[in-house]
Amino acid sequence: MFSGRLVQDAALIQAQFDLVLGALDDVDVTRAMAYATQGGKRLRGFLVLESARLHGMDETCAIWPATGIEALHAYSLVHDDLPCMDDDDLRRGRPTVHKQWNDGIAVLAGDALQSLAFELCTRPEVGSAGVRAELALTLARASGAQGMVLGQALDIAAESAEQPLTLPEITHLQAGKTGALIEWSACAGAVLSEADPTPLRQYARALGLAFQIADDILDVEGDSEKAGKRLQKDAQAGKATFVSLLGLDAAKARAAELVEQACAALDAYGPRAETLKDAARFVIARES
Amino acid sequence: MFSGRLVQDAALIQAQFDLVLGALDDVDVTRAMAYATQGGKRLRGFLVLESARLHGMDETCAIWPATGIEALHAYSLVHDDLPCMDDDDLRRGRPTVHKQWNDGIAVLAGDALQSLAFELCTRPEVGSAGVRAELALTLARASGAQGMVLGQALDIAAESAEQPLTLPEITHLQAGKTGALIEWSACAGAVLSEADPTPLRQYARALGLAFQIADDILDVEGDSEKAGKRLQKDAQAGKATFVSLLGLDAAKARAAELVEQACAALDAYGPRAETLKDAARFVIARES
Numbered sequence: 001m002f003s004g005r006l007v008q009d010a011a012l013i014q015a016q017f018d019l020v021l022g023a024l025d026d027v028d029v030t031r032a033m034a035y036a037t038q039g040g041k042r043l044r045g046f047l048v049l050e051s052a053r054l055h056g057m058d059e060t061c062a063i064w065p066a067t068g069i070e071a072l073h074a075y076s077l078v079h080d081d082l083p084c085m086d087d088d089d090l091r092r093g094r095p096t097v098h099k100q101w102n103d104g105i106a107v108l109a110g111d112a113l114q115s116l117a118f119e120l121c122t123r124p125e126v127g128s129a130g131v132r133a134e135l136a137l138t139l140a141r142a143s144g145a146q147g148m149v150l151g152q153a154l155d156i157a158a159e160s161a162e163q164p165l166t167l168p169e170i171t172h173l174q175a176g177k178t179g180a181l182i183e184w185s186a187c188a189g190a191v192l193s194e195a196d197p198t199p200l201r202q203y204a205r206a207l208g209l210a211f212q213i214a215d216d217i218l219d220v221e222g223d224s225e226k227a228g229k230r231l232q233k234d235a236q237a238g239k240a241t242f243v244s245l246l247g248l249d250a251a252k253a254r255a256a257e258l259v260e261q262a263c264a265a266l267d268a269y270g271p272r273a274e275t276l277k278d279a280a281r282f283v284i285a286r287e288s
Numbered sequence: 289m290f291s292g293r294l295v296q297d298a299a300l301i302q303a304q305f306d307l308v309l310g311a312l313d314d315v316d317v318t319r320a321m322a323y324a325t326q327g328g329k330r331l332r333g334f335l336v337l338e339s340a341r342l343h344g345m346d347e348t349c350a351i352w353p354a355t356g357i358e359a360l361h362a363y364s365l366v367h368d369d370l371p372c373m374d375d376d377d378l379r380r381g382r383p384t385v386h387k388q389w390n391d392g393i394a395v396l397a398g399d400a401l402q403s404l405a406f407e408l409c410t411r412p413e414v415g416s417a418g419v420r421a422e423l424a425l426t427l428a429r430a431s432g433a434q435g436m437v438l439g440q441a442l443d444i445a446a447e448s449a450e451q452p453l454t455l456p457e458i459t460h461l462q463a464g465k466t467g468a469l470i471e472w473s474a475c476a477g478a479v480l481s482e483a484d485p486t487p488l489r490q491y492a493r494a495l496g497l498a499f500q501i502a503d504d505i506l507d508v509e510g511d512s513e514k515a516g517k518r519l520q521k522d523a524q525a526g527k528a529t530f531v532s533l534l535g536l537d538a539a540k541a542r543a544a545e546l547v548e549q550a551c552a553a554l555d556a557y558g559p560r561a562e563t564l565k566d567a568a569r570f571v572i573a574r575e576s
Contacts, residue, residue, distance in 0.1 A: 024433045029441035033433060079399060084391035103372035104444060107395065108437050111367060114399065115432030118406050122425040132421035137410040144403030145312050145321060149396050153317035156392060 002278030009049050009066070010042040012059060016067040020120070032097050032109035033116070036074045039092040041286075043279070044185040045070040050276050051189025051200055054269055061127050065135055065188050068120030072143055073181060075113035078106050080152070086233070114143070127192055134191050142180035151177025164240035171209065178215075179208035186276075202265035207280050210258035213251050214284045216241040220248065222287060255284045290566030297337050297354070298330040300347060304355040308408070320385050320397035321404070324362045327380040329574075331567070332473040333358040338564050339477025339488055342557055349415050353423055353476050356408030360431055361469060363401035366394050368440070374521070402431070415480055422479050430468035439465025452528035459497065466503075467496035474564075490553035495568050498546035501539050502572045504529040508536065543572045 017037045024030040045066035052062035059066075081088040081096040082103060089099050098106035120126075121135040141147055154173040158165050165173065186204035190197035219233060220243050243251045262280040266273035305325045312318040333354035340350035347354075369376040369384040370391060377387050386394035408414075409423040429435055442461040446453050453461065474492035478485035507521060508531050531539045550568040554561035 025438055025441075027438070027441045027445060029437060030433050075399075079395055082392075082395060084395060104370075107367055107370060107372060108440055108444075111363075111398075111402065112433040112437040114402050115428045115435075115437065118424055119428035119432060122421050122428065129417040129421040133410050133417040133424070136406055136421070136424040140403045140407035140410065144407060145318050145400040147403075149317060149400040149403065150313055150315070152396055153315045156396075157315060
């Protein structure tokens with residue numbers, strides 16, 4: 001049920017990208033934007049759509065912020081892959097944007113994808129002005145120097161630090177780097193319907209941490225062909241990860257425990273929350 | 289009157305940056321953000337504050353989007369200066385961010401400054417939800433692949449084109465590259481007070497074009513020490529500019545004519561618009 005829904009939602013988001021990006025001038029930067037938004041699991045967009053459904057809303061409004069968060073995620077990947085950042089050649093099984101074009105186009109395409117994310121969250125089709133302003137404000141905080149970029153900055157600082165990170169430090173880093181956008185995505189459905197986002201926030205915090213632990217496990221145990229990206233980067237870089245700090249078995253146990261916590265947070269919603277619970281279970285079982 | 293106001297407004301905006309950036313974690317990226325937002329004329333922020341005053345509003349609300357547009361402008365300069373873009377070592381008389389830190393920090397600081405711009409436009413202090421959503425939506429459109437980034441993309445494409453740009457092409461390019469943010473800034477006062485932005489839009493379109501023609505004249509005739517940046521870049525790169533297309537005298541005449549048009553657009557506001565008119569006159573007389 002969850003995996004079929006994930007594939008369907010990815011197709012909805014792709015169609016929305018086609019619509020939105022097809023309306024732009026046809027230049028290298030906009031071609032690179034379209035390229036960067038193709039493929040991927042679209043887990044964040046799914047969380048927006050599914051948390052909206054949990055509140056009885058269909059896709060008409062939610063597709064805009066769902067596509068917006070995927071634009072924002074795509075921008076972060078394009079910039080992260082740059083030679084001056086992680087220097088990766090492969091992403092989602094294809095050359096990264098700066099390999100396909102060049103570094104300048106990758107910088108600009110990422111920049112414009114970030115702007116696009118805010119446009120998609122504030123278009124009149126999304127809902128009331130209050131909803132649109134709240135989505136933009138929370139997205140700005142989740143993505144900037146208190147959220148995702150802070151996590152990346154702490155990650156870079158850790159590379160030149162004399163001591164490896166401790167467990168609380170790496171948890172703080174990951175709460176910014178991947179946690180903040182996952183939390184925004186899961187809460188978006190509540191924001192769209194002007195409901196209390198607390199249960200979804202609890203779900204998302206546990207899910208985000210489980211997601212990152214699973215990523216660290218994947219980096220050690222995964223198959224780079226299935227993952228569509230370079231693996232064992234962290235071990236090669238001598239970086240502290242949840243696996244290096246906890247050991248593989250304890251990391252797996254912790255991820256499973258967090259998934260249980262995530263599911264428990266949604267119990268009050270009854271069977272309607274089953275797809276989101278399945279999503280949490282999937283996160284620690286995935287191969288890419 | 290105008291020049292004193294510009295200096296006062298720059299100080300207000302600096303104080304706001306100090307407040308906002310001082311609340312962030314103290315890491316290289318946030319230090320680079322603070323560094324990148326220091327100095328400069330802050331013409332865009334001034335336009336927000338002064339167009340708000342034109343509608344009878346004081347700085348309490350307008351300082352937020354005024355600081356926001358300067359954060360957005362600062363991000364564009366940090367990324368523009370990167371080695372993979374314009375490759376500049378000097379900005380506002382100091383080393384550029386990637387020279388002071390490194391390319392990765394410059395990418396991240398620019399990214400977080402863009403997020404910050406949207407945060408500052410959508411904070412509750414700015415005004416009604418309708419105002420905040422409208423500021424964010426129009427800022428996203430002005431800065432992304434239909435606005436500023438499109439202008440930069442067309443600029444890059446022109447470098448490898450076989451034919452130099454024509455006058456209509458360079459006008460279209462500049463309308464995106466610098467015009468869109470200037471227009472957003474001047475219209476912000478009307479948006480904040482929910483008034484008709486049409487006269488300010490006419491003013492800003494003429495002003496934006498005059499600004500760019502003046503920039504091209506400055507690139508040829510200016511003193512790089514006073515300008516605080518490298519000059520004669522366009523001639524060295526063999527790029528078409530308003531000066532190369534029109535000739536120096538005709539470019540100056542066209543800029544003066546546009547400033548007159550900009551001033552005329554504000555006649556209906558009476559003497560209250562005098563500071564904005566002075567700003568337009570200043571734009572073609574500046575040395576940096």
